[in-house]
Amino acid sequence: MQALIVNEHGPLEKISLGAFPDPQPGKGEVLVDVHAASVNFPDLLVIGGTYQHLPPRPFVPGKDLAGVVAAVGDGVTRVRPGERVIAQVEHGAFAERCVVREALCFAMPEKMSFAEGAAMGLVYLTAHYALLERGQFRAGETVLVTGAAGGVGLACVQLAKALGAIVVAAVSSAEKAQVARENGADHVMRTDVADLRDSFRKQVLDAVGKRGVDLVLDSVGGDVFDACLRVMAWCGRLVIIGFAAGRIPEVKVGYLLVKNISLIGLQSSDYRERTPEKVREVQAHLFALYSEGRIRPHLMAVYPLKDSLAALRTVQQRKVLGKVVITIR
Ligand SMILES: NC(=O)c1ccc[n+]([C@@H]2O[C@H](COP(=O)([O-])OP(=O)(O)OC[C@H]3O[C@@H](n4cnc5c(N)ncnc54)[C@H](OP(=O)(O)O)[C@@H]3O)[C@@H](O)[C@H]2O)c1
Incomplete structure (x- = not known):
């Protein structure tokens, strides 16, 4: 062949x-x-x-x-x-x-x-596990998605929107911002800015209010991850999906303590090995959402x-x- x-x-x-x-x-x-x-x-x-x-x-x-x-x-x-x-x-x-x-x-x-x-396949399964299984998302919460115009990111945007989130997308260009909006993002943040640390915080808090975001789904890592940690609500959760930017972040855990923040890992392929019946359930849910025209x-x-x-x-x-x-x- x-x-x-x-x-x-x-x-x-x-x-x-x-x-x-x-x-x-x-x-x-x-x-x-x-x-x-x-x-x-x-x-x-x-x-x-x-x-x-x-x-x-x-x-x-x-x-x-x-x-x-x-x-x-x-x-x-x-x-x-x-x-x-x-x-x-x-x-x-x-x-x-x-x-x-x-x-x-x-x-x-x-x-x-x-x-x-x-x-x-992989990107929607990953988004589903990130949002629901690992992120414990509840309808009405604010969800920040990084790399939001990429494969995993756009699946997260669509899925979070379909399930009742206020979706905040983080992207690095105007073209990506438009795609994120067209796929359900309520607010779009730009990461291609000078002084990402402070600028990102201002952009996000201006958009969602001082409380910050309930859940972050991060497939980028590096400086974007660091910036995300500064915009989380009290008791916020951040799901670590990947490090497309190339740098695996390191965290000063005192920051997690003072804001009751949870950092949560995800390796979706593990579910294939350990709980294939769960994968079937998730895939059936994704296909149902597709058939209803809610994700594509x-x-x-x-x-x-x-x-x-x-x-x-x-x-x-x-x-x-x-x-x-x-x-x-
Ligand atoms: N945990 C899991 O089970 C699992 C499953 C699948 C994938 N992943 C991981 O998730 C990440 C995203 O995968 P994907 O298939 O969605 O990738 P993708 O379609 O290429 O999207 C990655 C996004 O990351 C951002 N990015 C920042 N710096 C980058 C760089 N130097 N090179 C490329 N992209 C960069 C880009 O968004 P901006 O330009 O807007 O920043 C891009 O849209 C990868 O790290 C992958 O290994 C993890």
């Missing part, structure tokens, strides 16, 4: 398009003819060799796919050949075929396209497999608005 292949970790330019052995489904596994796959920031870390889980080389990257079930292994009961599904994998989505665990393979709503399906992935661009490098570069260069998708067939 045709696939995007990583022979050695390194810069994106080292990946190649070529023939790769067809995967075979084992017990409890499903073989999917992949139609579309979406790019996630962690793909860059996997390709570069700095991610926490790295497969042996050579391997096919890609974590999110949508396609049609081609065959099933022994013991598979929930999906059938011919069914349209989305699935999440640790790697292997940027290829014509991929083997996935039945537990992480979900029949798609009828009106959802393959491109939308591929874009509705924002597809910035769709590239054919041969132009995968351009798709990956859009994310690497911090240009992505929502999601970029690679069509495989």
Whole structure:
């Protein structure tokens, strides 16, 4: 089969398009003819060799796919050949075929396209876990989302808005501000400012009032995380999703003590391993919200497999608005 292949970790330019052995489904596994796959920031870390889980080389990257079930292994009961599904994998989505665990393979709503399906996996699951499971969001609360025009960020904006939040989006450009607004942000803060520390505090408190925000969903880290800590309400919670800015923040914990602030970690892939039944529940909720027209992935661009490098570069260069998708067939 045709696939995007990583022979050695390194810069994106080292990946190649070529023939790769067809995967075979084992017990409890499903073989999917992949139609579309979406790019996630962690793909860059996997390709570069700095991610926490790295497969042996050579391997096919890609974590999110949508396609049609081609065959099933022994013991598979929930999906059938011919069914349209989305699935999440640790790697292997940027290829014509991929083997996935039945537990992480979900029949798609009828009106959802393959491109939308591929874009509705990891980032929406992560946003759901961040907002509800880890963030313990309650309707009416103020939720600040950083990197709000990115994949995880825009999913957080849409989901928080759909579930009754006052949404505050933090972004680094006018174009990203517009996308955040169009997807449900009530207030938009700019992070591309001189003196982020003080300017961000003023922007946020001017918008939501002196009390500050109840919940922060942060996928950026670095200086943006530091600025967020200064705008939290008493008993506020901050969910740590990622460090797209590159710096893992360090916290003076005295600050948490004096304001009763909770810092909460999230690694959504752990739920896949530890509580697959919970993943099914969350995915069903996301599909229901999609079918009701309350959330919908924002597809910035769709590239054919041969132009995968351009798709990956859009994310690497911090240009992505929502999601970029690679069509495989
Ligand atoms: N915890 C989990 O389970 C989990 C799951 C999925 C992803 N993640 C992590 O969440 C983060 C976001 O992932 P994503 O797929 O949403 O990424 P994305 O679509 O590329 O969005 C990342 C956002 O971060 C901001 N950013 C700030 N500095 C950046 C830089 N130097 N390079 C790129 N972006 C930068 C950008 O917003 P502005 O330009 O507006 O600042 C961008 O929109 C990543 O760190 C990823 O590893 C974690």
